[in-house]
Amino acid sequence: MTMKNLKYIALILVLLIAPEMNAQMRTVVSLTGVVLDAISKQPIGVNVEIYDSGNKRVQKVTSNAKTGVYFATSLKPGETYEVRIAEFNYMRQSVVVSFPKTDKYAEFSRDLTLIPKKSGTKIELPFKAFGLHKSTLKFGSNVLLQDFINLFKGNLTVNFKIISFPDEIGDPNQNMQLTQARAESLRHFFIDNGIQANRISTMGNNTTDPNNPPPTGNASKGKRYTGTCYLVIEEF
Structure with a gap:
């Protein structure tokens, strides 16, 4: 193929592609x-x-x-x-x-x-971070928590408390151990992802969430209630 033919082909390609490029621009x-x-x-x-x-x-x-x-x-x-x-x-x-x-x-x-920048503002985690009676974060929670990581990295003066509630009415001591362990799991996740430890406090509970209690009837098939977790703004 001669140089003249190559130039001719290149010109045709330019003429074909240029309108599309100009349209996008x-x-x-x-x-x-x-x-x-x-x-x-x-x-x-x-x-x-x-x-x-x-x-x-x-x-x-x-x-x-x-x-x-x-x-x-x-x-x-x-x-x-x-x-x-x-x-x-x-x-x-x-x-x-x-x-x-x-x-x-x-x-x-x-x-x-x-999210209002006001002490006492309570943010409920919009997903279930833990399995029933478990204190380790569920698979995929790291992705869902990323928005909160970005939020607190963008608001360096804001301190917050992690509050966890148990899955059911049961032994108060066991409930406290479970919920404190869950709160600590979340705290360590935030620390591991760049949030300063002195900005985070935790609180477990031995009774279920009064604002979001376990259902009283039979749960839908495949759905199990697990205790709520909140992030509460403490000071800024």
């Missing part, structure tokens, strides 16, 4: 969602800032105080962004959002929940 995507108070579940108005992979702020919008809805556009497909919220009455939070490549306009949704 011109295309924008948008990010929308609702910002809620994690405890009251009420919408809140806050500044939502979006940073690109080079840590440059590319968007700053405000969520609607009545509906909690925010909307940011002119973002690029195929890129990864960090969404940051720093509001005085709430803990600093950030999430990473990656957009797929596309040559057509698209809207993507990501709701955000903010």
Whole structure:
């Protein structure tokens, strides 16, 4: 194949690929969602800032105080962004959002929940970290706990207490041993993942959770109640 033919083939490839590349360069995507108070579940108005992979702020919008809805556009497909919220009455939070490549306009949704920065705020773990009568973290809990690791790394002045409740009404001493061991398992997990030990305290219980007690009837097949765990903001 001659050099002339190679140049001709290269030109054809450029002509075929260039329109698609130009379309992607011109295309924008948008990010929308609702910002809620994690405890009251009420919408809140806050500044939502979006940073690109080079840590440059590319968007700053405000969520609607009545509906909690925010909307940011002119973002690029195929890129990864960090969404940051720093509001005085709430803990600093950030999430990473990656957009797929596309040559057509698209809207993507990501709701955000903010935790009040107030002593006594109680955050229930939204998953069962332990098996029945067990004090070792269940497989996969490390992934589910990562959001809390990021939360406390982003709020270095916040101290918190881990509170654990037992699975059932039973021997008070055994319940206390189990729940204290569970709280310590969580504490060690946080420490192993970069949270300072002096920021974390623990508390076990010998009675079941009064706000989320075991069911009184027969449990659904395959579902077993296990005691609740909470993270409680102590000071900041």
